[in-house]
Amino acid sequence: MEVKKTHYDVLGLEPFSEASAIRKKYRELALLHHPDKSQSSEEFLPIQDSYTYLRDHKEEYDRDLRNDMLAAYSVEQEADEIDDYDITVEDSIQFVTFECTQCCSEISKETNPSSLYNCDICSKFYIIK
Ligand SMILES: [Zn+2]
Numbered sequence: 135m136e137v138k139k140t141h142y143d144v145l146g147l148e149p150f151s152e153a154s155a156i157r158k159k160y161r162e163l164a165l166l167h168h169p170d171k172s173q174s175s176e177e178f179l180p181i182q183d184s185y186t187y188l189r190d191h192k193e194e195y196d197r198d199l200r201n202d203m204l205a206a207y208s209v210e211q212e213a214d215e216i217d218d219y220d221i222t223v224e225d226s227i228q229f230v231t232f233e234c235t236q237c238c239s240e241i242s243k244e245t246n247p248s249s250l251y252n253c254d255i256c257s258k259f260y261i262i263k
Contacts, residue, residue, distance in 0.1 A: 140199060141184035149203075150196055160185040213250060213259040221245070230262055
């Protein structure tokens with residue numbers, strides 16, 4: 135399952151790192167990427183953005199991140215793996231089609247990088263490997 139890069143990833147930190155650890159890491163990276171020392175100020179911009187965001191919004195960001203991680207985890211736990219499916223292409227959009235094992239309705243969805251699909255009728259989640 136594809137996971138979006140978090141602000142912690144950008145800074146090379148573990149999720150939910152302490153504010154003091156974030157400041158320390160940011161200072162290290164700032165020295166490393168300082169425009170006077172290298173040509174990589176472009177690389178430094180996302181680091182600066184992530185640092186500023188965490189500095190100002192850490193509490194709500196951590197709460198949202200924790201919820202996202204829990205949601206992704208529980209969906210994967212409940213998803214059934216599907217082996218029997220068809221892939222079709224319409225107007226250069228790829229669709230996956232299979233039968234819902236729970237309510238027997240046909241599920242036809244545009245493919246996505248997470249490979250997770252839910253039934254519109256009964257909301258059951260499936261994962262296509
Ligand atoms: Zn269903």
